[in-house]
Amino acid sequence: MGGERAPDEIVKGAAQISLTTDIDCLLVGDEDRVQAVLEQQEYNPERISLVDCRNAVGMDEDPAAAAGRRDTSLTVALQAVKAGGADALVSAGNTAACVLASTRVWRLVPGVRRAALAAVYPRHREYPEQDPLALVLDVGASLRCDALDLVEFAVMGSAYARRISKVESPRVGLLNVDRDPRAGDDMLIEAHRLLAAEPGLNFVGNVEGHDLVRGGADVIVCEGLVGNVARKLFEGVSGVMLDVARAAGEHRLMWRLGLRLLSEGIERLQALTDYSNYGGAPILGFDRVFIKCHGRSNAHAVANAIKVAAKAVRDDVTGEITAVMAKRRR
Amino acid sequence: MARRAESLLCRWDLDKTYLRSEFETLRQLLRTAWERGEDKIEVPGVPEVLKALKASSERTGRPLAIHFISASPPQIGKAIRDKLALDGVPYDGIVFKDQLRHIRRGKFRNLREHVGFKLRELMRGRLAIDSSPDELLFGDDWESDPLTYSAYADVVAGQMRGRALETLLVRIGVDRSAVPELLALAERIPPAPQAVRRIFINLARRTPPAHLQAFGPRLVPTFNYFQTAVVLAADGVLDRTGVRDVARALADRATYTPTQLDNSLADLIRRGCVSEWTAQSLVRPLRREGLLPARSRRPRWRRRLQRWIRRRRVDATAERRTLDYEAILARLPHLTRTGAERVDVEEVPAT
Numbered sequence: 001m002g003g004e005r006a007p008d009e010i011v012k013g014a015a016q017i018s019l020t021t022d023i024d025c026l027l028v029g030d031e032d033r034v035q036a037v038l039e040q041q042e043y044n045p046e047r048i049s050l051v052d053c054r055n056a057v058g059m060d061e062d063p064a065a066a067a068g069r070r071d072t073s074l075t076v077a078l079q080a081v082k083a084g085g086a087d088a089l090v091s092a093g094n095t096a097a098c099v100l101a102s103t104r105v106w107r108l109v110p111g112v113r114r115a116a117l118a119a120v121y122p123r124h125r126e127y128p129e130q131d132p133l134a135l136v137l138d139v140g141a142s143l144r145c146d147a148l149d150l151v152e153f154a155v156m157g158s159a160y161a162r163r164i165s166k167v168e169s170p171r172v173g174l175l176n177v178d179r180d181p182r183a184g185d186d187m188l189i190e191a192h193r194l195l196a197a198e199p200g201l202n203f204v205g206n207v208e209g210h211d212l213v214r215g216g217a218d219v220i221v222c223e224g225l226v227g228n229v230a231r232k233l234f235e236g237v238s239g240v241m242l243d244v245a246r247a248a249g250e251h252r253l254m255w256r257l258g259l260r261l262l263s264e265g266i267e268r269l270q271a272l273t274d275y276s277n278y279g280g281a282p283i284l285g286f287d288r289v290f291i292k293c294h295g296r297s298n299a300h301a302v303a304n305a306i307k308v309a310a311k312a313v314r315d316d317v318t319g320e321i322t323a324v325m326a327k328r329r330r
Numbered sequence: 331m332a333r334r335a336e337s338l339l340c341r342w343d344l345d346k347t348y349l350r351s352e353f354e355t356l357r358q359l360l361r362t363a364w365e366r367g368e369d370k371i372e373v374p375g376v377p378e379v380l381k382a383l384k385a386s387s388e389r390t391g392r393p394l395a396i397h398f399i400s401a402s403p404p405q406i407g408k409a410i411r412d413k414l415a416l417d418g419v420p421y422d423g424i425v426f427k428d429q430l431r432h433i434r435r436g437k438f439r440n441l442r443e444h445v446g447f448k449l450r451e452l453m454r455g456r457l458a459i460d461s462s463p464d465e466l467l468f469g470d471d472w473e474s475d476p477l478t479y480s481a482y483a484d485v486v487a488g489q490m491r492g493r494a495l496e497t498l499l500v501r502i503g504v505d506r507s508a509v510p511e512l513l514a515l516a517e518r519i520p521p522a523p524q525a526v527r528r529i530f531i532n533l534a535r536r537t538p539p540a541h542l543q544a545f546g547p548r549l550v551p552t553f554n555y556f557q558t559a560v561v562l563a564a565d566g567v568l569d570r571t572g573v574r575d576v577a578r579a580l581a582d583r584a585t586y587t588p589t590q591l592d593n594s595l596a597d598l599i600r601r602g603c604v605s606e607w608t609a610q611s612l613v614r615p616l617r618r619e620g621l622l623p624a625r626s627r628r629p630r631w632r633r634r635l636q637r638w639i640r641r642r643r644v645d646a647t648a649e650r651r652t653l654d655y656e657a658i659l660a661r662l663p664h665l666t667r668t669g670a671e672r673v674d675v676e677e678v679p680a681t
Contacts, residue, residue, distance in 0.1 A: 024589065035600045039539045041538050042537070043538075045553050045557075045594050046553070046554070047593065049589070049592070
């Protein structure tokens, strides 16, 4: 029950889900506070259970120290999933603490050395049936990594896209400063070489920043630092674009009328770039499903994250990653 | 008049409480009118609650009567009676609203005004009985049952008479020509404090329970009839067998899983409708039979502490206060006729 808007938005999201889907939600948090919010919502009690846990990891808390505490809602939830009380975990709490605590409680899939936080983002569709969303990882599970980590990220991202986006052979790109295989530092050049040699991977080479939204690849791999900056830049730009349009409308009547005419399109654009419509980002590499929501997630985002988690469980993403990693080890 | 606490009168609404009636559109309304008994669908578990109430009264020797009050026209009475017979539900009386009379008099607004009708029938029903029984009222959150039943409970308790009742009736838009009769009926009812022991509201439209807190702890909103059965059993009206029968009906005929039943029970406990101690002791046989999952192993001291906290919570809500109808109507304006045209229940702000 972490996050900047917890427990209210988390509980509201779970309440929405309880009414519209067959997903059972196990809420881990301060029972009194959760119940107080829940009773103000329309909800289906048959699909909601609650584990009382008074402590939550603060958003500004030291992740390493927080991950070591056994009395937080995060650790209790991780333990609940490990014990089979739930199939997946959704959290809007401190990202670093989520990753570290998961490492302590869960196990990495054999063959995976480092977990990766993946994020979906809208991109240009090249054909009508194409998934309008692509996957980028890592976006912040760790800051730095080596070439082998990037290969593992590519394999995991590819497995995720195969199961979730139903793409038979997802195209994988390496985020770099140029398309030239010799571009970037030694680590990126080595990563390019390893990715190109990786069997079973549809590697399309280096992709540049503008390729993120152009749709040249279904899965893009990068270091956590770069991925996190790219993801937040994207979120920021979409917000600024709408502000700029709004401000322009205040200057000239004609522009305001033009904006009115475009309002439906602008709303679509807003919906397309609104992170809350995509729910959360999967943390890939563990033997369980973890969907990490934005810290500012509202009820809509939480509800979508729960749906993403349920889809990842139903489509057995973890099983696919385990199978692929086992094949690599052989 | 001395109260004979041993007799019990149960009053049930029909649509959305017993039957899963759907009349949100004109087409659905017309279909409902033409449905036969076998076409009608009950809310899961409700026939078992009614049967269990009767069976429990027979076992304990406590006289119990079941009456239905429906705002549906008497023309669909045959289908309703057929349905009740098909379900094997025992009942002692059924009243319908004579909608044709309102049409003949040109009082079309009265077709949708049910508070006056239900209050009159509730009071008439009580006056028709020689004794002064305890009462249990069962309704839903679709229209005005929480308000109607609470007002009736206060009339029976002697807290709502004369000017106060008149003001309320006018405020909620009851036909003015019906007010004198309602006031006269209220005056004839001997005051019996706490005779209406519980008001159960089936949350058919999933009204947030907090929105009904203003009606006090006498009114219990429930999401399904397993919850209703547990509260009835906690009150001593139903025995464990009854609770089991309702749980079994939900599991067998409405595909409720043990987890869903357990979650319903936990919700009831968290809302303070029953203490954990009582609830868990009532459902112990259900856990043995697999209708509910086996209990999780929490540390004993923690369980005891939580039980103690919850018992304190239940005790605190058991205190009965006089309801502030002005505050209720200000908070739930859809309960008044004029408010109903402006405000939908979903738009009611949280407290």
